[in-house]
Amino acid sequence: MNHARHNSDDIPIEWLAAYVDGELDSCAASRVETWLARHPEALEELRIQEGLSGTNAEFRNAVQVPMPDDAVFADVLANIEAELAIEDPKPTVRAKRWPWVIVGGTAAAAVLLIAWLQFTPPTEKPNQAPQAKLVEPMRETEPVIEFASADDVEIVSMFDRDAPMLVIGSHPMTKVPNWASSEDVVLEWVEPDHQGWFPEMGNTPSPTPSPMVLMPSTRGR
Amino acid sequence: MGVQPAVTPTLPPGDEQLLARFANGDRTALEELFQRYRQLAYRVAYRLLGHESDALDAVQEGFVKALTHLDGFQGRSSFKTWLLRIVSNASLDLGRQRKRRDILQLDPLTMREHESALPTVSVEPGRDLDHQDLRQALDAALESLPEAQRRTFVLHVDGELSYREVAEILGISIGTVMSRLFYARQKLRGLLSAQANV
Numbered sequence: 001m002n003h004a005r006h007n008s009d010d011i012p013i014e015w016l017a018a019y020v021d022g023e024l025d026s027c028a029a030s031r032v033e034t035w036l037a038r039h040p041e042a043l044e045e046l047r048i049q050e051g052l053s054g055t056n057a058e059f060r061n062a063v064q065v066p067m068p069d070d071a072v073f074a075d076v077l078a079n080i081e082a083e084l085a086i087e088d089p090k091p092t093v094r095a096k097r098w099p100w101v102i103v104g105g106t107a108a109a110a111v112l113l114i115a116w117l118q119f120t121p122p123t124e125k126p127n128q129a130p131q132a133k134l135v136e137p138m139r140e141t142e143p144v145i146e147f148a149s150a151d152d153v154e155i156v157s158m159f160d161r162d163a164p165m166l167v168i169g170s171h172p173m174t175k176v177p178n179w180a181s182s183e184d185v186v187l188e189w190v191e192p193d194h195q196g197w198f199p200e201m202g203n204t205p206s207p208t209p210s211p212m213v214l215m216p217s218t219r220g221r
Numbered sequence: 222m223g224v225q226p227a228v229t230p231t232l233p234p235g236d237e238q239l240l241a242r243f244a245n246g247d248r249t250a251l252e253e254l255f256q257r258y259r260q261l262a263y264r265v266a267y268r269l270l271g272h273e274s275d276a277l278d279a280v281q282e283g284f285v286k287a288l289t290h291l292d293g294f295q296g297r298s299s300f301k302t303w304l305l306r307i308v309s310n311a312s313l314d315l316g317r318q319r320k321r322r323d324i325l326q327l328d329p330l331t332m333r334e335h336e337s338a339l340p341t342v343s344v345e346p347g348r349d350l351d352h353q354d355l356r357q358a359l360d361a362a363l364e365s366l367p368e369a370q371r372r373t374f375v376l377h378v379d380g381e382l383s384y385r386e387v388a389e390i391l392g393i394s395i396g397t398v399m400s401r402l403f404y405a406r407q408k409l410r411g412l413l414s415a416q417a418n419v
Contacts, residue, residue, distance in 0.1 A: 014396075017403035021377070023384045023395075045407075052406040054378040063356045065264045065379065068273060073263075076281050077255050081248065083285045156404045 011035050013045070014157075020049045236300040240291060255284060258301060262308045264379040269312040269371065270319075271360045279315055283308030298389055305380045306390040309372055355413075362412035370405040373398055 242250035266279035
């Protein structure tokens with residue numbers, strides 16, 4: 001299977017899918033036809049696309065999903081109706097219950113207030129400021145960094161010139177990565193490399209937070 | 222000479238009308254919507270799951286969620302695309318749950334065999350497939366496609382959605398739909414050609 005594109009002056013090969021599905025406008029469809037006339041070797045690819053297209057009635061009939069009986073669908077509809085009925089609000093019942101909920105809630109609050117006033121021990125340092133929480137809740141504006149696993153990524157097409165840059169193999173993460181902030185890391189010294197050169201390092205801190213990922217690696221040192 | 226009264230053909234109510242009636246508590250509107258889309262929804266669910274009972278569960282969940290979250294689609298898409306989006310989501314969720322459940326139930330030896338087994342159909346190579354065999358071969362081949370390609374293919378072919386509608390459901394560009402369909406068909410053809418000529 002050849003996933004490489006044709007020459008750069010050609011149409012994208014993926015257009016063949018849209019062509020057989022009738023999804024191209026007349027101008028693009030005309031370009032495909034001209035291109036196919038110049039590239040008869042692509043007719044085999046066109047045939048593959050046509051063979052498995054939804055516009056191919058023979059294919060559609062051949063792979064038609066068998067439908068359940070009407071009785072089975074009737075059961076599903078009954079289940080849907082039942083589920084939707086459960087979620088229906090009952091305003092009349094709720095209206096009748098509201099006064100009792102208010103009265104009961106007020107009474108419970110009064111009992112709790114009296115109990116708290118009677119049994120709360122005197123504080124030793126009444127003027128002490130409350131302790132700050134150790135963990136600040138994440139701000140809504142904080143960016144979320146998403147990880148993609150090998151299952152989430154699929155390369156369907158790439159230029160030949162980029163192929164040598166493609167790294168193939170399992171990713172090095174074996175466990176959930178731990179995040180470290182700048183406060184967790186102290187840079188004590190930097191050693192020169194085997195030729196005596198120090199790496200180039202900026203003296204000014206990054207203007208944006210730059211988290212560091214610490215993760216167990218499968219690669220040996 | 223008398224004039225015959227003009228007979229106006231009665232058009233079936235549109236989805237918006239049915240949804241408005243449903244919102245006003247008219248349960249027959251739900252029946253009509255269900256009748257209208259049950260086969261389409263079932264085809265998508267079945268093709269993604271390959272199992273009748275699970276597909277019916279996905280259809281049920283799809284209708285319930287689509288109708289309880291109507292504000293999520295109104296004014297932005299049609300009920301059909303909204304429903305198929307939810308049904309396909311539900312199908313993939315059910316498929317993942319089933320896979321996890323199946324793996325948990327397998328002992329390690331069986332699991333190794335399970336992992337190494339590619340979806341195959343018990344058909345002699347070279348023999349022309351009849352309809353049932355071809356359908357089973359397609360189902361098995363679809364199962365081995367990446368989820369994104371499988372979903373795109375199923376929504377377009379079984380859901381009868383245009384590229385634009387598929388792109389809208391999946392939140393991708395039309396070019397990506399085109400690309401996924403192209404390579405999905407290439408892969409399917411490769412898998413099916415081992416069984417027979419399509």
